[in-house]
Amino acid sequence: MTVRDYRDEFTGTRVVVTGAAGIFGTWIAEAFAAAGADLLLTDARAEPLAALAKRLGARHLAADLADPDGLRTLGDAVAGTWEAPDVLVNNAGLYPRTPLATTGPDTVRRVLDVNVVALFELSRRAVDAMLAAGVPGRIVNISSGAAVRPGASGSVYAASKAAVETLTRSMALEVARYGIRINTVQPGFAPGSEVSALTEEHIRGMRNRIPLGRTSGPYDAPAAVLWLASDDTSFVTGTTVAVDGGRTAGDYTPPPLALPEEDGR
Helix, strand or coil, X not given: XXXXXXXXXXXXXXXXXXXXXXXXXXXXXXXHHHCCCEEEEEECCHHHHXXXXXXXXXXXXXXXXXCHHHHHHHHHHHHHHCCXXXXXXXXXXXXXXXXXXXXXXXXXXXXXXXXXXXXXXXXXXXXXXXXXXXCCCEXXXXXXXXXXXXXXXXXXXXXXXXXXXHHHHHHHHHHHHHCCEEEEEEECCCCCCCCCCCCHHHHHHHHHCCCCXXXXXXXXXXXXXXXXXXXXXXXXXXXXXXXXXXXXXXXXXXXXXXXXXXXXX
């Protein structure tokens, strides 16, 4: 299975991917690189970011998006590298799994700074540059099923992703008249997508709750991101695409194994 070949469409396309050193960021960056895009990758983790950029032949900049100076530096770097980006993928995000009793205001602020404030500010600056350059750009924001189906010990993360989806719709309405499109992708559960190690029992339990019966792979979310960034979706804006195997469609319990039909004897 591979991402559909968008090579002719993305060759020379200027693409910024935040949170590029994470599992989904890496998969998205790899998909754009394979399609010929000109990439600027960013992440707070300098070493894995540099290794990824070297492997893909991409520009990179280590920046902590919770730090106003880091956010400004990245915005300036985008403007200094290109007149305007064609595509911005706001993938960076923090997911602290902490209960209410141990979640302090510093944690809340940091999650909102990265997941919401940085996304808004980078989108704002990208739109300004697109308008100045007359570029009908595309922004793809990465959300989560937690925006619509929050779990325990992740209230701040869920709230931040709900904010991402509301921002997406509102910003899309505002810039639609200029031909700029803004959409959201909700990736499904992928083993290794969390900073902490996941047990096989946890992975198996999550897989059992996915109607299509498997976890997210390296081509699932990137295929949706490239699709939304392509001309194939020139009439799509302000929407959210869930690439989660049906996880957010509703409650799901694996059906019992089918029994062979009686033969009538």
